[in-house]
Amino acid sequence: MTTQPRGSVHISGSGTAAGGCYEEVTISGSGKLAGDVEAERLRVSGAAKALGNVKAGTLKASGAFRVAGQVEAEEFRCSGSAKVEGGARVTVLHASGALKVGGDVSGKEVEISGAGTFGGDVAAEHFRCDGRARVEGLLNADTVEIISEGLSSAREIGGGEIRLLAGGGGGLLCRWWRREGSFEVETIEGDDVYAEATKAAMVRGRGVTLGPGCSIGTVEYSESLHLDPGAAVENATYTGSGPTPEVITGAVTRPEGWARRQGLPLHGPMRNPVVALLAAALGLIIAVVVVALVLTVVLPAVGLVVGLVLGLVGLVLLLVIVGLPFLLLGAAFSHRRRGRG
Amino acid sequence: MAERDGQLEEISKQEALRETGISYGQFYRWKRMGLIPEAWFHRRATFTGQESFLPRQRLLERIARIQQLKDQYSLEEIAEMLSPEVTARQYAPEEIARAGLDVSAVQAVRPPGSDAAGLQFVDLVCGAVAERLRQAGGLSDREVRLALATVRAWFTALAQAGGERQLVIARREGAATAVCCVGECRFDPEARVVASLNLEQIAEELKVRLDKYGV
Numbered sequence: 102m103t104t105q106p107r108g109s110v111h112i113s114g115s116g117t118a119a120g121g122c123y124e125e126v127t128i129s130g131s132g133k134l135a136g137d138v139e140a141e142r143l144r145v146s147g148a149a150k151a152l153g154n155v156k157a158g159t160l161k162a163s164g165a166f167r168v169a170g171q172v173e174a175e176e177f178r179c180s181g182s183a184k185v186e187g188g189a190r191v192t193v194l195h196a197s198g199a200l201k202v203g204g205d206v207s208g209k210e211v212e213i214s215g216a217g218t219f220g221g222d223v224a225a226e227h228f229r230c231d232g233r234a235r236v237e238g239l240l241n242a243d244t245v246e247i248i249s250e251g252l253s254s255a256r257e258i259g260g261g262e263i264r265l266l267a268g269g270g271g272g273l274l275c276r277w278w279r280r281e282g283s284f285e286v287e288t289i290e291g292d293d294v295y296a297e298a299t300k301a302a303m304v305r306g307r308g309v310t311l312g313p314g315c316s317i318g319t320v321e322y323s324e325s326l327h328l329d330p331g332a333a334v335e336n337a338t339y340t341g342s343g344p345t346p347e348v349i350t351g352a353v354t355r356p357e358g359w360a361r362r363q364g365l366p367l368h369g370p371m372r373n374p375v376v377a378l379l380a381a382a383l384g385l386i387i388a389v390v391v392v393a394l395v396l397t398v399v400l401p402a403v404g405l406v407v408g409l410v411l412g413l414v415g416l417v418l419l420l421v422i423v424g425l426p427f428l429l430l431g432a433a434f435s436h437r438r439r440g441r442g
Numbered sequence: 443m444a445e446r447d448g449q450l451e452e453i454s455k456q457e458a459l460r461e462t463g464i465s466y467g468q469f470y471r472w473k474r475m476g477l478i479p480e481a482w483f484h485r486r487a488t489f490t491g492q493e494s495f496l497p498r499q500r501l502l503e504r505i506a507r508i509q510q511l512k513d514q515y516s517l518e519e520i521a522e523m524l525s526p527e528v529t530a531r532q533y534a535p536e537e538i539a540r541a542g543l544d545v546s547a548v549q550a551v552r553p554p555g556s557d558a559a560g561l562q563f564v565d566l567v568c569g570a571v572a573e574r575l576r577q578a579g580g581l582s583d584r585e586v587r588l589a590l591a592t593v594r595a596w597f598t599a600l601a602q603a604g605g606e607r608q609l610v611i612a613r614r615e616g617a618a619t620a621v622c623c624v625g626e627c628r629f630d631p632e633a634r635v636v637a638s639l640n641l642e643q644i645a646e647e648l649k650v651r652l653d654k655y656g657v
Contacts, residue, residue, distance in 0.1 A: 207474070224474040241470045241473065242474075243467060243470075243471060259466060259469075259470040259473075260466065260467060260470045260471075261465070261466065261467025261470070261471075262467070287491060287492065288491065288492070290455075290456075290470075291466050291467070292465045292466050302490070302491040303490055303491055305456060305466070306466065307465065318490070319490055321456065340460065
């Protein structure tokens, strides 16, 4: 590694920088990095495209950022849209907006709010996603926390503490047009697993809690299994030693201390069919009432107002058209009379 | 591949956890850090869906070793000891001599112009490969050099590919070609395989040796 002082590049407006080692690279506007770039700090606002690999201490991108190669960074923060065609090795990755990584991601802390799409495996100490996460391969983390809006998926999820939560909670009305989040995973393995609205072939864990909306092929647990009435499980096997503990059934709440720390309600959006039906019915009634109101009150009222205004305008016009000749005549006569006198 | 009977027996992940008493969290953490190499995982279809299987003996030995070391060392340090190819650790010549390896032989197989001080794990692998190829005979010096260049170029790159890395040298119409591949390698009927080395096994032996001598 060279120790000579490095230069910096600043692009504002539009420009291209050659690859190389820099102290700092900033792009505001539209820029292109041709070739591999290494920088202490790389900042992008606007649109930027790196044609090679990017290695940086801190990499901050807002706007549209695209890397054709790999990303290696201590800290990678992006907002807006970011696309990395290769893999990413980071210590901290924070993304808000849409992030797409073609290859594997490894890091200590990966946090996404928005949509994260990963073409390979994701390995981190902590993985958190508020929004939608799609992992083609294995999502491996000590703690996995996903609050899903829409459908999140992974081939496998493995780790210590796994929390899969359905987002999209809110009032009854909210639920009518916004579908709750859900998950599709082949295999989930963790010490402590909590899942809502999850479709999986296999769930293995020490303590497993399955909330409403789960549809699981096989559950293997070695300590405890807690099932919500709204969870469907085909087979449940106890794999621990000793007598089989009883499966706890009954309404499931989210892990309490954790949910409180996260500022989340203890219950997810309820998947109870009765509640869902009620919500839908309420939504329908409100829609019908709104339409009826529009048809019976608003439209006639608008019609009345428009009619009145048009009538008034017509009256004024009529007065003007009819009255104007008389007015003119009158004016002419009064002139003549004054002229004589 | 019958020569390694005992090692070929496979174990599923959950069986391994049950036998050793480690948790999923630990298993996945060790996998993440390269302590349980990607190359050991074989995904196979079973009646419950896709399952990962690993070589039984190697995995159980590895887990025991990690458990034994983990009170004394951090996981990063253990990773350096057990999976040096992943961490790009450098070895001083004295360390290599301490493990009973021939330093000059290792240095001799390095490409010209590489810096003298630190030797990387891949250098040690190349040294072992060179020794075996020379012992096997039938290859010219130039062909051995070619094979070593191939190992050097691909050994680390294929580390995470999943499957066992092999070096295969084939001869066809007098000319030899070296192939570094994952899993098995198939040639046209006229080509004749002159040498075939399991790089995974070589690397493993080296690691055990380094580990034994406390390097």
